[in-house]
Amino acid sequence: MSKKLEDIFGKCVSRMLQGESIESCLKDYPEEADGLKPLLQVAFTINKEASSLLSAPEFKARVLSQLQSAVSAKQRRPEKKVNFFGWQRRWALALTAVLVVLLTGAGTVAAASDSLPDETLYPVKLATERVRLTFALSDVSKAKLHTRLAERRAMEIAEMARQGKSDAIPELTQRLVKHLEKVSYAVESGEQVVDEGQLAVPKVVPSPAEVAAPGVKRGKGVRELKELLGESAPRSLTALENAYEQASQATKAALKYAIRESRRSYEKAMQETAPEPLEP
Template sequence: MTNEQASFEDILDLCIERLRNGESKESILSSYPEYMNQLEAHLHLSESYDKFTRVEPDKSAIHKTIFAMGAASSEKRTRRSFLLRLQPSLAWAASLILVFIFAGYSAVSFADNSMPGDFLYPLKLATEKIRLVLTSTPEGEIELRITLSEKRLREVVALARKGNIDSMIINAMLSETKIALESLEQLPASRKEIVKTKLGYFSGYQSNILTNLLNVVPEDDGEVLSGAIKTCSERFLECCRIDRVQNNHNEETQENENTTNHTICPFVKTR
């Protein structure tokens, strides 16, 4: 994780804390104008999570969890508490894992297919947050963010078919891809261009899907969609432009090598 990403995570933790203390979202966003778009989407999702009704725990799951925690405690009495060693955002995610164990696997599974406005949608968002926290490699995180961005795209399409456009969902979709693009610098050179090309074509795919929605949404929502389409198109062109430049460079290098070989050995006959 880069220093910039770490800084954003810290800012997000502070903003969520301020939001839960009753401060208005507008006041919070005005404190960090450089992160306004990203923070607005995440704070919207945080509000949705806070509205989630607590699920009645499964007693058998509770017993199994308590037994497992007791066994782990007896084996590692001298180690510090796992939650105490985590950053605030990680501790929050780890706590949610226990909630999900209590709720049962089926609830999480059903939540994955939920849409904005559904009862289980906040659980879906919380599960995604945990998956991000538990992802251990930069490329794995990028792949997961592509998956999450595609999920937001599907939600945008589902809402659009009902005549609704949620700018928060669109911003969350764009934010996931943006973070994935920024994370490319963490990849080795052998993987960077491959993953970058994938992100480019994915952005082009998003642009095409959103363009098709222009005909089915109210005119008032067209501006929001057009802005997202422009962003996706620019990302597609940027990734593909760099890809083409790299290919052209390789072709020129190969051509120069061939020319050099003929210059050095002009009398060598080819078979």
């Protein structure tokens, strides 16, 4: 009986949520109508009260605009597929690096290092970073480089905010978060951190040194990484917070998101090396 009532009640709720009246549904179940009516009225009241909660239309429009910018950026940069032949991509990147230097000149690569996301040389900057990650041999070296790149992303966010270009901030924030996730991953698992867009692949065969003295070399590297994170995190967060202080109202929303995500990611990365949370 109870199960039958639960079913009928569920059906009437579905019909009510689609705009039908309570009475119209109860007509189909006259025997249960008396018991169900007060319950459906409770359900109706909850739904009606909740429906009155609306966000500010300008907020909804602003988020949509940020999402559309992020979708456009995604169209320009299709998602990379993970494949078994990840190593081929590493060699392709190395070759690309050589070609970039040969074709555009070392000066271009150097000039790209200061470029911002809306500038022509920015893809060269990212390509150069990927090459550097490819050539970082150990997981700790990669993690250190990811830490420096996360700080670089933070500075770019601050600069884009200063220029009032808030559309670029969500994607830059995601990049920053990804760098820090890779730091966390390296410390947490001791597995190999690989290049952006690829899955981390566990080391199949440990080196003789690792077999002989597991964790010793790694312990020193992790301490250095901890120090680097300890210096880099406040610099990044301070840059973002300073940018927030001076930002327009429209840019503040994007920066708030960037600060929150960066803080969370730095905290997670630092918790892997030290239990203390970041100072507020």
